[in-house]
Amino acid sequence: MVERFAIAPQVLDPIETHINYTIDGLIGLLNVRRAQLLRQVHNMREDERAAEIARQEMSTQLIEAHAYLQGHLKENPLQSMQERITKEMEDKLRDLRNNIPVESVLKWQCDTRELETCISHLGDIVQESVGVPKYSTFQMSTVATEKKGSGPGQLNDPQGVAIHEATNQIYVANFYNDRIEIFSDAGEYLNQLGVRQLNGPWGIAIHGENVYVSCWRDFTINQFTLTDMSLVRKIGGKGSNNGQFNFPRQLTTDPIGHVFIADQLNNRISIFDTDLNHLRNITHHSMSKPVDVKVSRDRVYVLCLYNNPCMLVLTLEGDKLHSLITRGQGMDVLCPLFFCLDPLNNFVTSDQDSHSIRVFSPEGNLLHKIGTEGHQQGMLYSPQGIAITSNGRLVCVSYNKNYPLQIFY
Template sequence: MKKVAEIARQEMTTQLTEAQAYLQGHLKENPLQFMQERITKEMEDKLRELRINNPIESVLKWQCDTCELETCISHLGDIVQELVSVPKYSTFQTSTIATGKKGSGPGQLNDPRGVAIHEATNQIFVANTSNHRVEIFSDTGEYLNQLGEEQLDMPYGIAIHGENVYVSCCVDHTINQFTLTDMSLVRKIGSVGSNNGQFNFPRQLTTDPIGHVFIADRDNDRISVHDTDLNHLRNITHQSMTKPFDVKVSRDHVYILCPYNNPCMHVLTLEGHKLHSLITSGLGMDVLCPLFFCLDSLNNFGISDEDSHTIRVFSPEGNLLHKIGTEGHQQGMLCYPKGIAITPNGRLVSVSENRNYGLQIFY
């Protein structure tokens, strides 16, 4: 019976792979239209095949109904959500929401740097660096709230997991954890140094799916990894990784942007083993000053290029897919773009030194 059950699992895995490829092919063509018009039926059809059109249906019903089938349903739902969240880059030159006039008042920005998205609400969190706080906006640009005004000194990077907000401050070399429950500061760690738990000009940070915090510890030439309570877990280092500035984590890989000297994007396993690097100033990429980047659900990555005042989107192999923005201070224009992020509903968020529209949402 165990052998038969294993055959059943293999059959289910094969059909799940086919269903994934089928849905991915359709969703890539026109994700939003497909979701609106057909996804319910297609999902039902494919899931029905997983359960019924199987030569060993009885074993599947006995072994998999309460466990593996639910996993399949959940996994297919994740696939659909990921593909639908891929931005429609081709429309971004004409479709924007803009806000964040330069200033010090609520919702105004002064040298913004990092940006992060609260996935449950699509809310946008901006490290309002020279105003020493974090601003919170809706994904339609409406100013909502702020946090950290009394606790932060030149906030730089920002990451969110669940109700936890993590903010790096490069001046005092600290990482600050806030809770969205009451916007209060939960803990602050760090001081200047190279020991575990110390930092040397920390820049961007991100979280993985289970809430571990990855911090680009720039002048220590490492990625410092912490748990949700900011207890140190490990460091990621590599001889070719110098002065990391930004870091992102997908389901399978860690992406690290090192912008100085010979700018490149390092791709590593989750355990920290290096796979390959993409030279951002070569291979046709021509990104002159890359400091911030984001990943979409297909591992395409967008890079803010300060020198050309653009955002450039590349495939995982480094091929240019789209270029967004021109230099200026009007809506749709960028001026020394900084942090970028992608919302779960497929909008690309950018902050820059545009004195009229420091926050722009492309959709």
């Protein structure tokens, strides 16, 4: 008979079991800590790389900013503008240095040496503001169009003028040709807008890719988009209700795109949003037949043809602050229909009766007179719309039968 023996199960030492469990736990914790440290190192390297990329991008931006200054501020900026730009660039350099890893400091110093030299050269720029026309030295003008007519680029009774801020292209309300003509800031004819869609265009304003045109014959405001040069919407009709007009004249936009319209015979400024939804009106008992309007900071400037003084300065709420520019005395304007503001907030006004352009200080003092009566180059005859490009060119249209659009330098 064969005996069967049962194999006794192995009995583990409790102490050994506890030691093994403890060791396994420590290994697990070490692995977790190792993973945490590796992640921290990875993040630190990523942060360093991101800081280096940001430094390179900022360095590129600063160098481009300097190139912009060298290329576009050759017209000699004001000392205050020069000092502000210099301080901003130096502050950016200081902030960047404080955020650069230690091992990158030497390379950063080498990279910025040329930039710091460029900053020091800002002190060599003479004092005069960019974009302000040199009114006192205007002698000749570039001729954008010759002879009035109905062909592409020809004008017949031009009225309002607007400048596209990004391109400096010139947009002219071509009244009797019922369209908008587009020119480069050198006077080259480029394109047309609103053909067979406008009825007596008078005023024009541009904000971003939106173009707003007031039309006299059908009392409407028309919105176009430059994306595809199409008509987006048309509002209005003759009347005195909100959204109606009684001979809408020139219009303008504020920095956020609200449209301000000089509604002449309703004796008000009508304000709309970017989609031409009516917001409110500005009225004042001293506002009589407004023909042009501009907005600058927290001020609304309204040109009233039959007022004396003819320029009202109002708050955005319509409260009158004061009046400027007396009509018919000495060298002042006689029959102003359009005006614009230069970067120094001077008023530049076209005057039909004296066939000239007058420049007034923000206080209303006459600074310059431009143009003489005639139909030759450099002469004006009943000047209408005026505007200033960002590079300081003064654009003016008039009834000059030979040169209806001229660009003064």
